[in-house]
Amino acid sequence: MAPNEIIAEQVLREIVKVNDPIFTASLLDEKNEKESESQQIEKENKEYEDLIKQPFLKRNDIKWMNLYFMVVLHAVALYGFLTFPYLEKKATFAWCWFLAVVANFGVAGGVHRLWSHRAYKAKLPLRVILMFCYLTSGQYSAMYWIRDHRVHHKFSETNADPVNSRRGFWFSHCGWLTMKRHPEVLRKGRQIDFSDCYEDPVIAFEEKYFEILRPVVGFLLPTLVPVYFWNESWYWAIISVVFMRYAYSVNCTWSINSFAHMFGSKPYDKSIAPAQNFLMSLATGGEGWHNYHHVFPWDYKTAELGNYITGVNLTSFLIDQFAKIGWAYDLKQPSKELIKSVIQNRGDGTHPEVEVKPEEKAN
């Protein structure tokens, strides 16, 4: 017990002993306050649980504008994918592909591995590059992303997880963006420390000018490039960059919360939902080795096995190149012994190199 707590404990005993009505009353008030707070939390949680059982259109937790944008985005993107003249407009198609790769580096290497997990450190020029790449993704502010992601890791598969996969595939994929948050997400989110992010001037700058940066870097500049450099029509530039590329890109990011929390093997910890998913790694430059990532979130590679090609880990390749020039440093990885012992004790037996302990396998 800390010295302050010992003193408080002694004072409390004294007060009870003298039976002072004022002190006793204030103690009771405090107790009542705590009780009413926990009752309030219980009530809010109960209300939300009841709400999500109601038919979709009758619920009042739907963010209708977000839902509307999501439907329009996917409808136009689908129309684009079906009608885009791929053979005629190779440069525009390649540009969209390039944008998706750049955006993914900003998401995977920036807001995810660097800022959410501090899995490595980056010098200012690299942090600026990562933030620029992240902004091309057109997703919400970096601070929001980091906050959601840290809460997701700490409270995975609970009501406090913003993308709780126990609420179904649709919710964890993109439904969560169209609904008000569960009260637990906000409550538990307050327990997480983000002081490191507030101290980073790159994040502070992005946060301050986000309303301008998002439309300009995420949509306007990427659309202007094909129009001005190879005379693409405005029509196809907008359909491909704003709708097709954006829909593809965000769906790749969302898939980690849905597909990679539902489908795949669990060689590192069979008791958790996140799984190893090759296709998701392919789509996100190495982010789909999700069973490993949830067990060792501080590993800058988010994967144990495979090289850049077999592990489809473009993000690690890029971080390693920046490490060669000293812009990325302090790349963190768990020891081989730790990984091995975790696999032996908690794995599902699918690891190609390490076997689980026999008694664990029997369970």
Ligand SMILES: [Zn+2]
């Ligand atoms: Zn996850």
Ligand SMILES: [Zn+2]
């Ligand atoms: Zn993560």
